Amino acid sequence: xxxxxxxxxxxxxxxxxxxxxxxxxxxxxxxxxxxxxxxxxxxxxxxxxxxxxxxxxxxxxxxxxxxxxxxxxxxxxxxxxxxxxxxxxxxxxxxxxxxxxxxxxxxxxxxxxxxxxxxxxxxxxxxxxxxxxxxxxxxxxxxxxxxxxxxxxxxxxxxxxxxxxxxxxxxxxxxxxxxxxxxxxxxxxxxxxxxxxxxxxxxxxxxxxxxxxxxxxxxxxxxxxxxxxxxxxxxxxxxxxxxxxxxxxxxxxxxxxxxxxxxxxxxxxxxxxxxxxxxxxxxxxxxxxxxxxxxxxxxxxxxxxxxxxxxxxxxxxxxxxxxxxxxxxxxxxxxxxxxxxxxxxxxxxxxxxxxxxxxxxx
Amino acid sequence: xxxxxxxxxxxxxxxxxxxxxxxxxxxxxxxxxxxxxxxxxxxxxxxxxxxxxxxxxxxxxxxxxxxxxxxxxxxxxxxxxxxxxxxxxxxxxxxxxxxxxxxxxxxxxxxxxxxxxxxxxxxxxxxxxxxxxxxxxxxxxxxxxxxxxxxxxxxxxxxxxxxxxxxxxxxxxxxxxxxxxxxxxxxxxxxxxxxxxxxxxxxxxxxxxxxxxxxxxxxxxxxxxxxxxxxxxxxxxxxxxxxxxxxxxxxxxxxxxxxxxxxxxxxxxxxxxxxxxxxxxxxxxxxxxxxxxxxxxxxxxxxxxxxxxxxxxxxxxxxxxxxxxxxxxxxxxxxxxxxxxxxxxxxxxxxxxxxxxxxxxxxxxxxxxxxxxxxxxxxxxxxxxxxxxxxxxxxxxxxxx
Numbered sequence: 001x002x003x004x005x006x007x008x009x010x011x012x013x014x015x016x017x018x019x020x021x022x023x024x025x026x027x028x029x030x031x032x033x034x035x036x037x038x039x040x041x042x043x044x045x046x047x048x049x050x051x052x053x054x055x056x057x058x059x060x061x062x063x064x065x066x067x068x069x070x071x072x073x074x075x076x077x078x079x080x081x082x083x084x085x086x087x088x089x090x091x092x093x094x095x096x097x098x099x100x101x102x103x104x105x106x107x108x109x110x111x112x113x114x115x116x117x118x119x120x121x122x123x124x125x126x127x128x129x130x131x132x133x134x135x136x137x138x139x140x141x142x143x144x145x146x147x148x149x150x151x152x153x154x155x156x157x158x159x160x161x162x163x164x165x166x167x168x169x170x171x172x173x174x175x176x177x178x179x180x181x182x183x184x185x186x187x188x189x190x191x192x193x194x195x196x197x198x199x200x201x202x203x204x205x206x207x208x209x210x211x212x213x214x215x216x217x218x219x220x221x222x223x224x225x226x227x228x229x230x231x232x233x234x235x236x237x238x239x240x241x242x243x244x245x246x247x248x249x250x251x252x253x254x255x256x257x258x259x260x261x262x263x264x265x266x267x268x269x270x271x272x273x274x275x276x277x278x279x280x281x282x283x284x285x286x287x288x289x290x291x292x293x294x295x296x297x298x299x300x301x302x303x304x305x306x307x308x309x310x311x312x313x314x315x316x317x318x319x320x321x322x323x324x325x326x327x328x329x330x331x332x333x334x335x336x337x338x339x340x341x342x343x344x345x346x347x348x349x350x351x352x353x354x355x356x357x358x359x360x361x362x
Numbered sequence: 363x364x365x366x367x368x369x370x371x372x373x374x375x376x377x378x379x380x381x382x383x384x385x386x387x388x389x390x391x392x393x394x395x396x397x398x399x400x401x402x403x404x405x406x407x408x409x410x411x412x413x414x415x416x417x418x419x420x421x422x423x424x425x426x427x428x429x430x431x432x433x434x435x436x437x438x439x440x441x442x443x444x445x446x447x448x449x450x451x452x453x454x455x456x457x458x459x460x461x462x463x464x465x466x467x468x469x470x471x472x473x474x475x476x477x478x479x480x481x482x483x484x485x486x487x488x489x490x491x492x493x494x495x496x497x498x499x500x501x502x503x504x505x506x507x508x509x510x511x512x513x514x515x516x517x518x519x520x521x522x523x524x525x526x527x528x529x530x531x532x533x534x535x536x537x538x539x540x541x542x543x544x545x546x547x548x549x550x551x552x553x554x555x556x557x558x559x560x561x562x563x564x565x566x567x568x569x570x571x572x573x574x575x576x577x578x579x580x581x582x583x584x585x586x587x588x589x590x591x592x593x594x595x596x597x598x599x600x601x602x603x604x605x606x607x608x609x610x611x612x613x614x615x616x617x618x619x620x621x622x623x624x625x626x627x628x629x630x631x632x633x634x635x636x637x638x639x640x641x642x643x644x645x646x647x648x649x650x651x652x653x654x655x656x657x658x659x660x661x662x663x664x665x666x667x668x669x670x671x672x673x674x675x676x677x678x679x680x681x682x683x684x685x686x687x688x689x690x691x692x693x694x695x696x697x698x699x700x701x702x703x704x705x706x707x708x709x710x711x712x713x714x715x716x717x718x719x720x721x722x723x724x725x726x727x728x729x730x731x732x733x734x735x736x737x738x739x740x741x742x743x744x745x746x747x748x749x750x751x752x753x754x755x756x757x758x759x760x761x762x763x
Contacts, residue, residue, distance in 0.1 A: 040651035043650045043654065065644040068647055068648065068651075072651055288637075288638075288639050289663050348637060349685065351461075353595060354540060354599050356461060356542060
């Protein structure tokens, strides 16, 4: 089964049985493919004595901890076929993941993303406000997670502006002009959760206190990147929605969960506040003690699988996030597949030992 | 000499005062194993044992046991030949590791028994064990006021000014806490005659003779011993074995019995943290990616992760992990583990079997292996530690002909 067989299926139309069959077939093929083409990956599967004839479901396939992509250069293509290298957005001094893409995988990421996002925004392109600064996407060969997100979503924008300048200052005049020009039209807005809060929301509040307001009630805001930094500011999901609505009237706000190691098959939040797995990917929660699959409603470590990665062995990954599967095929929003929530990152281990610990592992 | 009081004021004194620091260069050294020290330590031991909190901490009790008079007198016999006059070098400045509660006390006692004036930086984390021991020291100092100048326990946040000041006073600096702490402290100069003892990042291994193991009746006792060598410190002490090397003719049977026993104990006693399973799987895959023939052995769960290797390479210890992550190697020629022992980071060899079997390896001139001790004893502190003869390094020997 190839990616092209999957791309034409409507992204939330398969029930659990159909999806399991499709994923099992595709992911087994990807496993065999990467085994042939990535020596390190093959060594890892050899270490597990992995035998694909014993696999009944994609849930039986091995998973690689995402941290491996920080330590190793894992790819299943030759260097000359690498068209893009994506990196995770680690803070200074931290190791970053390096994900190598060829033309096919890069293009399939885009195709999957279009299918997923249009299910929420409609298929026509819209004027788009990117709540970030233009310099993030300058280097087109090396992409940070932020840059990749912006470029990924940019295909939904007809006309685009960056709302922030390179000093992360809100471009008030530019924004005003843009909104006047496209008055009455649906407007797509995209950015990273913390950036939106810090550099957009807070600035809008300051402006409003000075008598300047913006009406974004026609906007659709999609944001991702996680809540970690906002938790330290004590801003919850609901608070985020309410406060943004208060300051600019925006009603449609969608969070998404995704990672640079599996770009493309993002998990969008629906109208009911649930993150959804499309047919291009799935989440499995696993018990920390033995990696067995959790029951629905039970918190576990998130494993993600994706049908996209062909250029690197990242089709089955164990993340360092914790979450809960809330249900499958029965979300009131009507989309099939699993829906879930993310609780946050796993805590670093607190261990004893003679060597003083300096936070270097992550 | 007047010291910078701004810097001194940033120090918190658990035992001792800043006045003592101010006049520290005037304090005279004592002789190796001076009687006043032995009496003082014995009193401290009693105070610790009297403290009802001590019962909760086996590490505190072990320490109190070690500083009893009868135990110290034995050490005296072992390390003091009394043929020459040996005096403390002067001021010993100790930086204890931040993550082992009682280590500071062993370092202090090493400095005291060798006749030095001691400034000990205790862990910044507030371990109850630190409080129990410093309380006992303070009580003993009331009884033995002449010892006051010799015992200072202090606490301060990472602060280069304080490191600079105390290093400038030191005749010997003792740095625990591994490579990064050592390189941090090396930025603070010592006096020309001053010495330094550094406890760097180390790793250790275990060698088990399968035939000997199978003959042992009390296998549960062995499991306890091995637990104390490993899981008790999250298998992350310098002394904790990271690899188990099996010799003899009953390797497969021995492994099965050994790990079954160990697993039962770990399941009962060890507190597992969610990220540990992910960490161990990551390390196992890194090792597998690097080296051919690595096998992650079948396991019930993530409490004990065993990774079998076909051969022992120099790089293997780059992929060491902790909290129950073991490499395993079937060994028919002890010299085949030489690549691990060549490295000067290799510290303790814990064993079950006949220690004579290591002689060829040791005399081959490997740069590692400072201790060969039975399993269960890898954590037992001694005045020769980590390859350093502390009584020799912390004293000055006077020639008188």
